[in-house]
Amino acid sequence: MTIRSVIRATGQYLPERIVENSWFEDKVDTSDEWIRSRTGIERRHFAAEGETTSQMAIRAAEDALNRAGMSADQIDALIVATSTPDLTFPSVATMVQAGLSLKTGFAFDVQAVCAGFVFALANADGMIRSGQAQRVLVIGAETFSRILDWEDRGTCVLFGDGAGAVVLEAAEGERGILASDLNSDGSYREILYVDGGVSTTGNAGKLRMQGNVLFRHAVEKLAETAHAAIDKAGLTPQDVDWLVPHQANARIIAATAQRMHLPMEKVILTVADHGNTSAASIPLALAVADAAGRFSKGDVIVTEAIGGGLSWGSVVLRW
Ligand code: ACO
Numbered sequence: 001m002t003i004r005s006v007i008r009a010t011g012q013y014l015p016e017r018i019v020e021n022s023w024f025e026d027k028v029d030t031s032d033e034w035i036r037s038r039t040g041i042e043r044r045h046f047a048a049e050g051e052t053t054s055q056m057a058i059r060a061a062e063d064a065l066n067r068a069g070m071s072a073d074q075i076d077a078l079i080v081a082t083s084t085p086d087l088t089f090p091s092v093a094t095m096v097q098a099g100l101s102l103k104t105g106f107a108f109d110v111q112a113v114c115a116g117f118v119f120a121l122a123n124a125d126g127m128i129r130s131g132q133a134q135r136v137l138v139i140g141a142e143t144f145s146r147i148l149d150w151e152d153r154g155t156c157v158l159f160g161d162g163a164g165a166v167v168l169e170a171a172e173g174e175r176g177i178l179a180s181d182l183n184s185d186g187s188y189r190e191i192l193y194v195d196g197g198v199s200t201t202g203n204a205g206k207l208r209m210q211g212n213v214l215f216r217h218a219v220e221k222l223a224e225t226a227h228a229a230i231d232k233a234g235l236t237p238q239d240v241d242w243l244v245p246h247q248a249n250a251r252i253i254a255a256t257a258q259r260m261h262l263p264m265e266k267v268i269l270t271v272a273d274h275g276n277t278s279a280a281s282i283p284l285a286l287a288v289a290d291a292a293g294r295f296s297k298g299d300v301i302v303t304e305a306i307g308g309g310l311s312w313g314s315v316v317l318r319w
Helices: 032-039 053-068 092-099 113-129 186-191 211-232 250-259 278-291
Strands: 003-013 017-020 043-046 077-081 106-110 135-143 161-172 176-184 192-194 207-209 242-245 300-307 311-318
Touching: 003 053, 003 113, 003 176, 003 278, 032 250, 043 161, 053 092, 053 135, 053 161, 053 278, 077 092, 077 113, 092 106, 092 135, 106 113, 113 135, 113 161, 113 176, 113 278, 113 300, 113 311, 135 278, 161 278, 176 211, 186 192, 186 211, 211 250, 211 300, 211 311, 242 250, 242 278, 278 300
Parallel strands: 077 106, 077 135, 242 300
Antiparallel strands: 003 161, 017 043, 135 161, 176 311, 192 207, 300 311
16 A cells, blocks of 8 residues: 555634735825735735744644644654744744644754745655654744835735644555645746845845746746646546645636636635735645635645745645
Protein backbone atom coordinates (compact mmCIF):
# COMPACT_ATOMS: atom_id res chain seq x y z
CA MET A 1 0.00 0.00 0.00
CA THR A 2 1.09 3.57 -0.65
CA ILE A 3 1.69 5.94 2.26
CA ARG A 4 0.06 9.31 1.67
CA SER A 5 -0.35 12.56 3.63
CA VAL A 6 -4.01 12.91 4.58
CA ILE A 7 -5.55 16.15 5.88
CA ARG A 8 -7.12 15.14 9.21
CA ALA A 9 -8.44 18.61 10.09
CA THR A 10 -8.27 22.28 9.24
CA GLY A 11 -8.19 25.32 11.51
CA GLN A 12 -8.44 29.07 11.21
CA TYR A 13 -7.95 32.33 13.01
CA LEU A 14 -8.91 35.79 11.81
CA PRO A 15 -8.22 38.94 13.85
CA GLU A 16 -11.28 40.61 15.35
CA ARG A 17 -10.91 43.91 13.50
CA ILE A 18 -12.74 43.96 10.15
CA VAL A 19 -11.98 46.81 7.76
CA GLU A 20 -14.45 47.54 4.95
CA ASN A 21 -13.28 48.97 1.60
CA SER A 22 -14.88 52.34 2.43
CA TRP A 23 -12.27 52.80 5.24
CA PHE A 24 -9.64 53.46 2.54
CA GLU A 25 -11.67 56.16 0.78
CA ASP A 26 -10.41 59.03 2.94
CA LYS A 27 -6.84 57.67 3.08
CA VAL A 28 -6.02 57.24 -0.63
CA ASP A 29 -7.72 58.10 -3.92
CA THR A 30 -9.85 54.96 -4.22
CA SER A 31 -13.43 53.75 -3.86
CA ASP A 32 -15.32 50.73 -2.64
CA GLU A 33 -16.60 50.33 -6.20
CA TRP A 34 -13.05 50.25 -7.70
CA ILE A 35 -11.76 47.74 -5.16
CA ARG A 36 -14.79 45.44 -5.53
CA SER A 37 -14.87 45.51 -9.31
CA ARG A 38 -11.09 45.17 -9.87
CA THR A 39 -10.34 42.63 -7.11
CA GLY A 40 -13.54 41.12 -5.66
CA ILE A 41 -12.39 42.26 -2.19
CA GLU A 42 -15.07 43.75 0.09
CA ARG A 43 -13.37 43.65 3.47
CA ARG A 44 -10.33 42.23 5.27
CA HIS A 45 -9.19 41.57 8.84
CA PHE A 46 -6.28 43.49 10.37
CA ALA A 47 -4.32 42.30 13.39
CA ALA A 48 -4.72 44.36 16.55
CA GLU A 49 -1.80 46.46 17.74
CA GLY A 50 0.68 44.07 19.29
CA GLU A 51 -0.98 40.98 17.80
CA THR A 52 1.70 38.92 16.07
CA THR A 53 1.96 36.34 13.31
CA SER A 54 2.93 33.64 15.82
CA GLN A 55 -0.06 34.41 18.07
CA MET A 56 -2.43 34.03 15.13
CA ALA A 57 -0.64 30.86 13.98
CA ILE A 58 -1.03 29.35 17.47
CA ARG A 59 -4.80 30.05 17.41
CA ALA A 60 -5.20 28.41 13.99
CA ALA A 61 -3.06 25.44 15.09
CA GLU A 62 -5.14 24.96 18.25
CA ASP A 63 -8.33 25.06 16.18
CA ALA A 64 -6.96 22.41 13.77
CA LEU A 65 -5.77 20.16 16.63
CA ASN A 66 -9.18 20.43 18.37
CA ARG A 67 -10.98 19.50 15.17
CA ALA A 68 -8.59 16.58 14.62
CA GLY A 69 -9.16 15.40 18.20
CA MET A 70 -5.39 15.39 18.71
CA SER A 71 -3.14 16.84 21.36
CA ALA A 72 -0.07 18.88 20.43
CA ASP A 73 2.31 16.16 21.62
CA GLN A 74 1.07 13.89 18.82
CA ILE A 75 2.63 16.29 16.28
CA ASP A 76 6.21 15.57 15.25
CA ALA A 77 6.85 18.39 12.79
CA LEU A 78 5.55 21.93 12.47
CA ILE A 79 5.98 24.12 9.39
CA VAL A 80 4.87 27.74 9.18
CA ALA A 81 4.66 29.46 5.80
CA THR A 82 5.11 33.19 6.34
CA SER A 83 6.85 36.28 4.95
CA THR A 84 5.90 38.40 7.94
CA PRO A 85 7.60 36.72 10.93
CA ASP A 86 7.51 38.23 14.43
CA LEU A 87 11.31 38.55 14.44
CA THR A 88 14.14 37.94 11.97
CA PHE A 89 14.78 34.81 14.03
CA PRO A 90 13.90 32.46 15.65
CA SER A 91 11.31 31.05 13.28
CA VAL A 92 7.60 31.59 13.82
CA ALA A 93 7.32 27.79 13.78
CA THR A 94 9.43 27.43 16.93
CA MET A 95 7.33 30.15 18.59
CA VAL A 96 4.21 28.16 17.73
CA GLN A 97 5.88 25.02 19.07
CA ALA A 98 6.50 26.81 22.38
CA GLY A 99 2.98 28.26 22.34
CA LEU A 100 1.58 24.74 22.08
CA SER A 101 3.90 23.62 24.94
CA LEU A 102 5.45 21.12 22.54
CA LYS A 103 9.02 20.08 23.38
CA THR A 104 9.55 17.30 20.88
CA GLY A 105 9.82 17.12 17.09
CA PHE A 106 11.11 19.93 14.89
CA ALA A 107 9.81 23.23 13.56
CA PHE A 108 10.83 25.59 10.77
CA ASP A 109 9.49 28.35 8.51
CA VAL A 110 9.06 28.33 4.74
CA GLN A 111 9.27 31.63 2.86
CA ALA A 112 7.73 31.59 -0.61
CA VAL A 113 5.43 34.62 -0.08
CA CYS A 114 1.88 33.93 -1.34
CA ALA A 115 2.94 30.49 -2.61
CA GLY A 116 4.30 29.62 0.85
CA PHE A 117 1.52 27.30 1.94
CA VAL A 118 1.72 25.25 -1.26
CA PHE A 119 5.52 24.96 -0.81
CA ALA A 120 5.08 24.02 2.88
CA LEU A 121 2.44 21.41 2.07
CA ALA A 122 4.66 19.80 -0.58
CA ASN A 123 7.59 19.74 1.89
CA ALA A 124 5.45 18.22 4.63
CA ASP A 125 4.23 15.59 2.19
CA GLY A 126 7.83 14.73 1.27
CA MET A 127 8.74 14.33 4.95
CA ILE A 128 5.74 12.12 5.60
CA ARG A 129 6.32 9.89 2.58
CA SER A 130 10.04 9.53 3.40
CA GLY A 131 9.19 8.49 6.97
CA GLN A 132 10.73 11.54 8.69
CA ALA A 133 7.41 12.51 10.26
CA GLN A 134 4.02 10.93 10.92
CA ARG A 135 1.94 13.99 11.79
CA VAL A 136 2.76 17.46 10.57
CA LEU A 137 1.06 20.74 11.39
CA VAL A 138 1.25 22.97 8.33
CA ILE A 139 0.32 26.59 8.98
CA GLY A 140 0.10 29.72 6.85
CA ALA A 141 0.14 32.92 8.91
CA GLU A 142 0.67 36.55 7.93
CA THR A 143 0.47 40.13 9.18
CA PHE A 144 0.79 41.87 5.81
CA SER A 145 -0.78 45.01 7.33
CA ARG A 146 2.66 45.65 8.89
CA ILE A 147 4.45 45.91 5.51
CA LEU A 148 1.88 47.96 3.60
CA ASP A 149 2.54 51.47 2.35
CA TRP A 150 -0.68 53.24 3.37
CA GLU A 151 -0.11 55.89 0.70
CA ASP A 152 0.09 53.39 -2.18
CA ARG A 153 -3.46 52.77 -3.38
CA GLY A 154 -2.22 50.05 -5.75
CA THR A 155 -1.29 47.76 -2.83
CA CYS A 156 -2.71 48.87 0.54
CA VAL A 157 -6.30 47.93 -0.38
CA LEU A 158 -5.41 44.37 -1.36
CA PHE A 159 -4.08 42.60 1.72
CA GLY A 160 -5.35 41.25 5.03
CA ASP A 161 -4.08 39.37 8.09
CA GLY A 162 -4.91 35.89 9.37
CA ALA A 163 -3.80 32.30 9.82
CA GLY A 164 -4.93 28.88 8.64
CA ALA A 165 -3.66 25.42 9.54
CA VAL A 166 -3.98 21.78 8.54
CA VAL A 167 -3.01 18.59 10.37
CA LEU A 168 -1.42 16.14 7.94
CA GLU A 169 -1.10 12.50 8.92
CA ALA A 170 0.58 9.51 7.26
CA ALA A 171 -1.98 6.92 6.16
CA GLU A 172 -2.21 4.04 3.74
CA GLY A 173 -4.71 4.24 0.94
CA GLU A 174 -6.02 6.41 -1.86
CA ARG A 175 -6.77 9.57 0.12
CA GLY A 176 -4.22 12.33 0.70
CA ILE A 177 -1.77 14.36 -1.35
CA LEU A 178 -1.44 12.89 -4.84
CA ALA A 179 1.04 15.24 -6.51
CA SER A 180 2.63 18.66 -6.34
CA ASP A 181 4.32 21.01 -8.78
CA LEU A 182 6.66 23.79 -7.54
CA ASN A 183 8.35 26.54 -9.57
CA SER A 184 10.42 29.69 -9.03
CA ASP A 185 12.05 32.26 -11.30
CA GLY A 186 14.14 34.80 -9.41
CA SER A 187 14.59 37.01 -12.47
CA TYR A 188 11.10 38.40 -11.76
CA ARG A 189 12.15 39.90 -8.40
CA GLU A 190 11.18 43.48 -9.33
CA ILE A 191 7.52 42.59 -9.95
CA LEU A 192 6.79 41.98 -6.28
CA TYR A 193 9.16 42.59 -3.39
CA VAL A 194 9.61 44.31 -0.05
CA ASP A 195 12.03 47.25 -0.12
CA GLY A 196 13.81 46.44 3.14
CA GLY A 197 15.52 43.63 4.99
CA VAL A 198 18.24 42.52 7.38
CA SER A 199 21.27 42.70 5.08
CA THR A 200 20.18 45.78 3.16
CA THR A 201 18.25 48.51 4.99
CA GLY A 202 18.11 46.93 8.42
CA ASN A 203 14.35 47.44 8.62
CA ALA A 204 11.36 45.41 7.47
CA GLY A 205 10.48 47.63 4.49
CA LYS A 206 7.24 48.04 2.54
CA LEU A 207 5.61 45.93 -0.15
CA ARG A 208 6.11 47.05 -3.77
CA MET A 209 4.21 45.52 -6.65
CA GLN A 210 3.71 45.94 -10.40
CA GLY A 211 0.11 44.74 -10.15
CA ASN A 212 -0.81 44.58 -13.82
CA VAL A 213 2.43 42.75 -14.78
CA LEU A 214 1.91 40.26 -11.96
CA PHE A 215 -1.71 39.79 -13.03
CA ARG A 216 -0.62 38.50 -16.45
CA HIS A 217 1.97 36.12 -14.94
CA ALA A 218 -0.61 34.86 -12.45
CA VAL A 219 -3.24 33.96 -15.01
CA GLU A 220 -0.73 32.12 -17.19
CA LYS A 221 1.39 30.39 -14.53
CA LEU A 222 -1.42 29.32 -12.17
CA ALA A 223 -3.28 27.39 -14.86
CA GLU A 224 0.02 25.87 -16.06
CA THR A 225 1.08 24.65 -12.62
CA ALA A 226 -2.40 23.32 -11.80
CA HIS A 227 -2.42 21.37 -15.07
CA ALA A 228 1.10 20.04 -14.33
CA ALA A 229 0.12 18.81 -10.85
CA ILE A 230 -3.13 17.25 -12.13
CA ASP A 231 -1.15 15.50 -14.83
CA LYS A 232 1.45 14.20 -12.33
CA ALA A 233 -1.44 12.80 -10.26
CA GLY A 234 -2.58 10.85 -13.33
CA LEU A 235 -5.84 12.81 -13.44
CA THR A 236 -7.51 15.22 -15.85
CA PRO A 237 -9.26 18.55 -15.11
CA GLN A 238 -12.56 16.66 -15.45
CA ASP A 239 -11.64 14.72 -12.30
CA VAL A 240 -11.33 17.90 -10.21
CA ASP A 241 -14.13 18.50 -7.69
CA TRP A 242 -12.77 21.69 -6.09
CA LEU A 243 -10.27 24.42 -6.87
CA VAL A 244 -9.00 26.10 -3.69
CA PRO A 245 -6.89 28.92 -5.13
CA HIS A 246 -4.71 31.54 -3.48
CA GLN A 247 -7.11 34.41 -2.84
CA ALA A 248 -5.41 37.42 -4.43
CA ASN A 249 -7.97 38.66 -6.90
CA ALA A 250 -11.36 37.28 -7.99
CA ARG A 251 -10.56 38.10 -11.62
CA ILE A 252 -7.33 36.05 -11.53
CA ILE A 253 -9.24 33.18 -9.91
CA ALA A 254 -12.01 33.30 -12.54
CA ALA A 255 -9.48 33.42 -15.40
CA THR A 256 -7.58 30.43 -13.96
CA ALA A 257 -10.79 28.43 -13.48
CA GLN A 258 -11.75 29.20 -17.07
CA ARG A 259 -8.36 27.97 -18.35
CA MET A 260 -8.92 24.79 -16.35
CA HIS A 261 -12.48 24.46 -17.77
CA LEU A 262 -13.89 24.51 -14.23
CA PRO A 263 -17.25 26.17 -13.48
CA MET A 264 -17.14 28.75 -10.65
CA GLU A 265 -19.41 26.49 -8.53
CA LYS A 266 -16.32 24.30 -8.06
CA VAL A 267 -14.16 27.17 -6.82
CA ILE A 268 -13.79 28.12 -3.14
CA LEU A 269 -13.84 31.92 -2.80
CA THR A 270 -12.95 33.82 0.37
CA VAL A 271 -11.26 36.85 -1.19
CA ALA A 272 -14.34 39.06 -0.62
CA ASP A 273 -14.11 38.66 3.17
CA HIS A 274 -10.36 38.10 3.70
CA GLY A 275 -8.54 40.05 0.97
CA ASN A 276 -5.14 38.63 0.09
CA THR A 277 -3.70 37.02 3.23
CA SER A 278 -0.66 35.69 1.33
CA ALA A 279 0.48 32.30 2.69
CA ALA A 280 -2.58 32.13 4.96
CA SER A 281 -5.11 32.37 2.16
CA ILE A 282 -5.25 28.72 1.05
CA PRO A 283 -5.41 27.14 4.53
CA LEU A 284 -8.03 29.75 5.49
CA ALA A 285 -10.07 28.91 2.38
CA LEU A 286 -9.72 25.17 3.11
CA ALA A 287 -10.86 25.75 6.70
CA VAL A 288 -13.84 27.92 5.71
CA ALA A 289 -15.02 25.37 3.11
CA ASP A 290 -14.38 22.45 5.48
CA ALA A 291 -16.33 24.08 8.32
CA ALA A 292 -19.22 24.67 5.87
CA GLY A 293 -19.20 20.95 5.01
CA ARG A 294 -18.50 21.58 1.34
CA PHE A 295 -15.95 18.75 0.86
CA SER A 296 -16.89 15.05 0.74
CA LYS A 297 -14.52 12.14 1.35
CA GLY A 298 -12.81 11.25 -1.92
CA ASP A 299 -13.20 14.71 -3.54
CA VAL A 300 -10.25 15.77 -5.68
CA ILE A 301 -9.02 19.21 -4.57
CA VAL A 302 -6.51 21.38 -6.42
CA THR A 303 -4.71 24.24 -4.65
CA GLU A 304 -2.56 26.75 -6.51
CA ALA A 305 -0.72 29.98 -5.68
CA ILE A 306 1.78 32.52 -6.99
CA GLY A 307 3.78 35.05 -5.04
CA GLY A 308 6.94 37.10 -4.82
CA GLY A 309 10.06 35.58 -6.33
CA LEU A 310 8.27 34.80 -8.47
CA SER A 311 7.36 31.47 -6.89
CA TRP A 312 4.35 29.44 -7.85
CA GLY A 313 2.96 25.95 -7.49
CA SER A 314 0.08 23.57 -7.04
CA VAL A 315 -0.83 20.60 -4.84
CA VAL A 316 -3.49 18.02 -5.79
CA LEU A 317 -5.08 15.92 -3.06
CA ARG A 318 -7.90 13.53 -2.47
CA TRP A 319 -9.95 14.66 0.57
N1 ACO B 1 -8.22 52.61 -6.45
C1 ACO B 1 -8.39 53.29 -7.59
N2 ACO B 1 -7.57 53.22 -8.65
C2 ACO B 1 -6.49 52.43 -8.53
C3 ACO B 1 -6.23 51.67 -7.36
C4 ACO B 1 -7.14 51.80 -6.29
N3 ACO B 1 -6.98 51.12 -5.13
N4 ACO B 1 -5.10 50.97 -7.55
C5 ACO B 1 -4.65 51.24 -8.79
N5 ACO B 1 -5.49 52.13 -9.38
C6 ACO B 1 -5.41 52.74 -10.70
C7 ACO B 1 -3.98 52.78 -11.23
O1 ACO B 1 -3.27 53.86 -10.69
C8 ACO B 1 -4.23 52.94 -12.72
O2 ACO B 1 -4.53 54.29 -12.96
P1 ACO B 1 -3.99 55.02 -14.28
O3 ACO B 1 -4.63 54.25 -15.44
O4 ACO B 1 -4.50 56.41 -14.12
O5 ACO B 1 -2.51 54.85 -14.25
C9 ACO B 1 -5.50 52.11 -12.95
O6 ACO B 1 -6.11 51.94 -11.64
C10 ACO B 1 -5.24 50.75 -13.54
O7 ACO B 1 -4.15 50.16 -12.83
P2 ACO B 1 -3.73 48.67 -13.05
O8 ACO B 1 -2.63 48.33 -12.10
O9 ACO B 1 -3.50 48.42 -14.51
O10 ACO B 1 -5.10 47.94 -12.59
P3 ACO B 1 -5.48 46.42 -12.68
O11 ACO B 1 -6.76 46.27 -13.36
O12 ACO B 1 -4.32 45.58 -13.14
O13 ACO B 1 -5.77 46.07 -11.14
C11 ACO B 1 -4.61 45.00 -9.32
C12 ACO B 1 -4.74 46.26 -10.16
C13 ACO B 1 -5.90 44.79 -8.58
C14 ACO B 1 -3.46 45.20 -8.34
C15 ACO B 1 -4.32 43.79 -10.23
O14 ACO B 1 -3.31 44.11 -11.15
C16 ACO B 1 -3.89 42.55 -9.49
O15 ACO B 1 -4.67 41.95 -8.78
N6 ACO B 1 -2.64 42.10 -9.69
C17 ACO B 1 -2.14 40.86 -9.13
C18 ACO B 1 -1.92 40.93 -7.66
C19 ACO B 1 -1.57 39.55 -7.19
O16 ACO B 1 -1.92 38.54 -7.77
N7 ACO B 1 -0.89 39.43 -6.13
C20 ACO B 1 -0.59 38.03 -5.73
C21 ACO B 1 0.67 37.90 -5.24
S1 ACO B 1 0.80 38.90 -3.81
C22 ACO B 1 2.14 38.25 -2.94
O17 ACO B 1 2.85 37.42 -3.38
C23 ACO B 1 2.46 38.89 -1.65
